[in-house]
Amino acid sequence: MAGYDSKPKLLTVLINKDTLVSPRRRIPYGASLSFVLEPYLTQQMITYGAANSVTEGLTLFHLCLTTYYIFLFKLTQETDLCIGSIAAAKRDENSELQQVIGLLDSALFYRFKIDPTQKFAQQLLNVKDLCSNIHQNSTLPYEQIIDSCYISNQQQMQLLRNMFIFKVIDNNSTLFTRVPKDDADTYLAKYDLTLNVHYDKTNEEHSLSYSFQYATDLFQHSTIQTMSDRFHALLQQLFSSTFHREKQPIYELSILLPHEIQIYNELN
Template identity: 25%
Template structure:
């Protein structure tokens, strides 16, 4: 497939240059067109600001950040059914900071603004609102379109915004070094590196060969504990069950990963596959996980859409011990990660599974594991992440786990959320699933030599001290953990 060429006038000087989208952006653009610019692909993030906020400085800092990150000042235009990026010049950019009173429940105001869609051809893929809760108590809500960002981009975004605000309150411009590359450079580089599918020696052809073999015969759908029949078309309405893994369990799982030469992600992946098998899903368990293509350190400070989706297929057959399964997961995960460059939609095209408006192709469940990221830092202002009610789900089930660690690397616990489709599940079923998952993790940490058939038995659980599953019932707990998992959801909404 030859690369598309820009319209002839694009390089003539008569109109601004147009640039190809990255392959992942291209897929998202087409999906957005089908959904008529709904808010499905929005990425909302909110920060509570307690203290004296200089609104003029904050508005200037927002503009500074958008000017620094080209992807946030990009329009996505349609020329003959082909999407192109047009990066606006600084004098074309307006980034208003809207100020509004949070009438009634602040959560409702934030949710309403978070679900409002974008016209990507006419407006920037970012907007900002400052909701007033009380004297020196406000919530800054940033809503971005996923085509311009992902969950991993929130760290560089907050760093830039913090740096710019600190400079503006002192009456100066931010003195940061120019970014070495921009997202449009990445988009062009990605296409160049992957090459053409028609070339059997290209990277994309070789990696597609791996995925053809790895996913051959993959189950069209696994048996989950559904409470309701699957509708013909998914509503994408979801709900959450939050939970928390205490420090002791976090330490035990980390020690297990270290001893077996694996990683916490692999431990959680093996446990999730075990749980699904024990719930009747069979022994061929496809679980999707998001990965991020920031293979060059020059990309570390960029805001952009770098997320890809990998489908990792776990074989739980033969009643292995948990430790044996963990080694299987390690081998499978390492193979998948070494072939992570090909975009997920190209894998779907290659395998050509049966499509449906009611479910995702190739997988129904997602696992996301990450470490807690940074938040905004404004001098003289207490900044804490604030939860946003945005329960949009594109999968049957999404399990997000966020590890909290001290600067020295000590385990501080794991916050988790199970996001599920309300088309398919009752809350009580999902609460029970979370409880079993936590008990299974405790068993795995204490007795990884047990076979999977014993992992969820009463006998196994008597070997570990029972603790109640900690739910986030207090305001502080909800704010700390829900907002972290919100960031994870944005990382995996591919």
């Protein structure tokens, strides 16, 4: 983490500054906003990931994380990005403890320096390499990693404000692996902003759903709604348009919404 500015730049462009309060006075209530990816988009993503899984060792986790990095870059123009994620502790999946409490999780930091001039396919390979390097040290205790990087408690909290969680839901999943999906759900927000991606394999037609969980004292619902719409638009552009993932640089991607594109075209 050397050289990384731990100030939460990714979130400051989105936070409702009128309601910003001191961390000591915060009430960590949260809410969520979700969307389910269209079946044809889901199939496009699965097919693209599968086509590269054998030769490149890519997974759907790598693909989804890469799209989120690109989205955050387009949203904030930040190229040095740090996202927290959760690694499940290795344990016998059939153990009684596993069945009772689910996986024991540990936090990992995914710091990625994005190059806007690179093609999507190359960014994906870079993220895969990043994940491989991180997972080599995933068995180290979280406290040991923090101590070795000389990260203060305040910096830890700042680094863990933006999270990415990818979960596969199959017939063996328990309720402990699920998070609230209803937009009306209210609960304690462990992190300021979390993108949950659920890959549901319980039906013959697999599905991908996205859920933004956010702290309600920091973010307005309308802000997260717009953010969600922009991310959805980016996924549509990547996997259902003429954008060439192997030839076009990612800076050519857009997160403009349809009505914004219409206004832009009318002005030009």
